[in-house]
Amino acid sequence: MTSLTLFTPAGALAKAENLKRAARRLGQLGFDVTVDADALARHQRFAGDDATRLAALHRVADAAPSVALATRGGYGMTRLLDQIDWDRVARSIEHGTRWVGYSDLTALQNGLIARKKGLSMWAGPLACDDFGRSEADGGVDEVTRDCFLEAMSGALEAVGFRAPTAEFDGLEVRGRLWGGNLTVLCSLLGTPHWPKVKGGVLFLEDINEHPYRVERMLLQLQQAGVIDAQAAVLLGDFSGAAKSPLDRGYGIKDAVGALRSRTRTPVLTGLPFGHIRTKVCLPVGATVEMFVQGREAILGWQSDARLAHHHAHDHDHAHH
Amino acid sequence: MTSLTLFTPAGALAKAENLKRAARRLGQLGFDVTVDADALARHQRFAGDDATRLAALHRVADAAPSVALATRGGYGMTRLLDQIDWDRVARSIEHGTRWVGYSDLTALQNGLIARKKGLSMWAGPLACDDFGRSEADGGVDEVTRDCFLEAMSGALEAVGFRAPTAEFDGLEVRGRLWGGNLTVLCSLLGTPHWPKVKGGVLFLEDINEHPYRVERMLLQLQQAGVIDAQAAVLLGDFSGAAKSPLDRGYGIKDAVGALRSRTRTPVLTGLPFGHIRTKVCLPVGATVEMFVQGREAILGWQSDARLAHHHAHDHDHAHH
Known part of the structure; x- marks a missing residue:
């Protein structure tokens, strides 16, 4: 089974419900889902203070799951950029981790390119936004889901x-x-x-x-x-x-x-x-x-x- | 009498009324007011297309009034920056013109600093926003007015x-x-x-x-x-x-x-x-x-x- 870790690097989640739903659905799609310990942390509008979110990012990098999927964007990544240990992040990618997200994750993805040539992350869905919506709120988009599954399998070209x-x-x-x-x-x-x-x-x-x-x-x-x-x-x-x-x-x-x-x-x-x-x-x-x-x-x-x-x-x- | 030209370098004016009121009040404050020919021009959300607004800016620079006061900000200055003849603008300042405004005018003021050391423009009121409000909408702020008058007289230090x-x-x-x-x-x-x-x-x-x-x-x-x-x-x-x-x-x-x-x-x-x-x-x-x-x-x-x-x-x- 493909290991997948959900983490929250920027804005706090408004409620746990969408995260639980996303984790359940990703499990049904065949992933072995881990939710990071601080995925629901809160400090003002952030998912924990800077030290908490930085530690979560490094923890995910060190664990190097097959997929590191952010739960949501918001604002908070640019607060961390100066302190990220890019070597740790790079090692996770060399070990096969696919980092996925968009919006505020743009800062992480392009910050990596600024330092590490030849490595890549995935611009793609966010767990809560794309896999966490209730059916009443539209559920999961099939194209988004299928493209994500293909990309995470390594087959999307x-x-x-x-x-x-x-x-x-x-x-x-x-x-x-x-x-x-x-x-x-x-x-x-x-x-x-x-x-x-x-x-x-x-x-x-x-x-x-x-x-x-x-x-x-x-x-x-x-x-x-x-x-x-x-x-x-x-x-x-x-x-x-x-x-x-x-x-x-x-x-x-x-x-x-x-x-x-x-x-x-x-x-x-x-x-x-x-x-x-x-x-x-x-x-x-x-x-x-x-x-x-x-x-x-x-x-x-x-x-x-x-x-x-x-x-x-x-x-x-x-x-x- | 101190000559003062009103011009519109960025966003279009929603209505002529506030411009007329500003011109009248500035006249009462002792300025010899000229309204630029295209101060009320319109092209989409802009006060005329880029060529029109650029020509207005250069026309004001060439006329070199004592005061060149923008009517409003909005968005539009950064569209012009590449094409501004900064020497013409600089000459007007050397001849004594005080350019005044804020908001979108920030682009003009700092674009000047990027090229011309030792010259300055004034961050200060905008004609319609600060001198054009009806009494029902608050009229003219006395501190803003007095500081502007002192600055335009050359005495503010x-x-x-x-x-x-x-x-x-x-x-x-x-x-x-x-x-x-x-x-x-x-x-x-x-x-x-x-x-x-x-x-x-x-x-x-x-x-x-x-x-x-x-x-x-x-x-x-x-x-x-x-x-x-x-x-x-x-x-x-x-x-x-x-x-x-x-x-x-x-x-x-x-x-x-x-x-x-x-x-x-x-x-x-x-x-x-x-x-x-x-x-x-x-x-x-x-x-x-x-x-x-x-x-x-x-x-x-x-x-x-x-x-x-x-x-x-x-x-x-x-x-x-």
């Missing part, structure tokens, strides 16, 4: 999505996948936790941010030289913000347009990722290839299974 | 404020004053518009940002080495954000505490500046001195009057 137009027909790019939540990512700019990725594939999503705020952050990345240095930018979901009568038609399309008018880097939309029910799993830090045919985009990478095959192959050669 | 405690009693610092709106300032990090001020006095304010978001930005500045490099940090108003039951007591004091625990730079609170009725005028880019006695802080600088006196004095010496 590509995800596909449909762009709104065929304008990027024929596009082929290759580079390191990085990014995640736009606000959290931008909060790393200028710090030692910023991954200086060139020629990468940058994916971005956000929630409850007005299009003008999304645009301001996208323009910051462009003015900082980040966008122009990428092979491609993939935009996921940017919903949830209340419109204002002052907008007079200005919306997320205009924010994307403002970015596109300032860069030659292809900026694709439609990536099924973000604070939405249906989300894919993406290997943050891994080298990916993207092909677009018409409106269909395929984002692929070497799965663990394929890597294992290659290693075996190399081994054969070594003995010839 | 200090502002005082009371800190909540006497913990900084005896503090004396000297450095370049910079900063403004926290979100707007952070949106310059990593770009060519970021002023790399060392040993400065950094002032910050924001509105409608939850304390955890304020904290995330403060920690970003700290992690980027910005806070530690300053002589002092002065915090203005940070109100307007809705509290959440998830906060469990966490608030702006905790955000400030999180910053203080990570830096030896004095972080003072209580600066009367921000998106509030009563606000002082501050010379962004100028060298300031701050003295604290008990809870009373005095932030002073060389006024134009004093500078003029010094110049005259130098001149006398030259003839001895």
Whole structure:
């Protein structure tokens, strides 16, 4: 059985119920589930004070389960970044741990890339948000679940999505996948936790941010030289913000347009990722290839299974 | 009479009424008021498209009135930063123009510091927000008005404020004053518009940002080495954000505490500046001195009057 640990690195859980439900469902999906001792800890809005949450993170790293799945995001990771023992985290990944989450976990995932080349974590579901909802609240999204299961088995090697137009027909790019939540990512700019990725594939999503705020952050990345240095930018979901009568038609399309008018880097939309029910799993830090045919985009990478095959192959050669 | 031009560099004005009222009141205060031709322009949420607003900015710079007062903030300055002719703006200041505003104007004020040492603009009121309110909506704040009049006359050479405690009693610092709106300032990090001020006095304010978001930005500045490099940090108003039951007591004091625990730079609170009725005028880019006695802080600088006196004095010496 695949070991899976649930831990809470940032915001406190409002109630234990969703965590219990997520643990039960993940158990039914075949995981041997462990709930970290401080998964329900509380200190103000945080899941325990900084020392508590840092200790939990290191404890999970040392235990090196097959899957380290965060229960929720919120805010709290950037408080810990300066103190994380990245070698311990890296060792867990080398031992096979797949770290999974999104939103505030963007800080952990990109902080890792800033230091450890060639290692990756998974942008994917959060236990309470994606596996903890009651049936009345929508239950578990099947696509999210199936993609997660495939990724955690090591077999997932590509995800596909449909762009709104065929304008990027024929596009082929290759580079390191990085990014995640736009606000959290931008909060790393200028710090030692910023991954200086060139020629990468940058994916971005956000929630409850007005299009003008999304645009301001996208323009910051462009003015900082980040966008122009990428092979491609993939935009996921940017919903949830209340419109204002002052907008007079200005919306997320205009924010994307403002970015596109300032860069030659292809900026694709439609990536099924973000604070939405249906989300894919993406290997943050891994080298990916993207092909677009018409409106269909395929984002692929070497799965663990394929890597294992290659290693075996190399081994054969070594003995010839 | 002192010439004063009203212009709209970012967000569109919702209605002409507040602009007319501000122009009338500023006239009554003794200014010879000109309203820029595009002060009421509209393009989506902006006061005209980027070319229109950029042209307005350059037109005001070329006209070089005594006072160039923005009508409102909103969002839009960072769209223009790459295209501003900073030499034209600098020439207007050398000719005596005092540029005034806050909020989105933070981008203009700090973008200037990034390029032109020794020049300053004024963090101070916005025409519609501070001089355009109907009497029913509160009218004009007397302190804001009087401080503005003194600053625009060239006589203002200090502002005082009371800190909540006497913990900084005896503090004396000297450095370049910079900063403004926290979100707007952070949106310059990593770009060519970021002023790399060392040993400065950094002032910050924001509105409608939850304390955890304020904290995330403060920690970003700290992690980027910005806070530690300053002589002092002065915090203005940070109100307007809705509290959440998830906060469990966490608030702006905790955000400030999180910053203080990570830096030896004095972080003072209580600066009367921000998106509030009563606000002082501050010379962004100028060298300031701050003295604290008990809870009373005095932030002073060389006024134009004093500078003029010094110049005259130098001149006398030259003839001895």
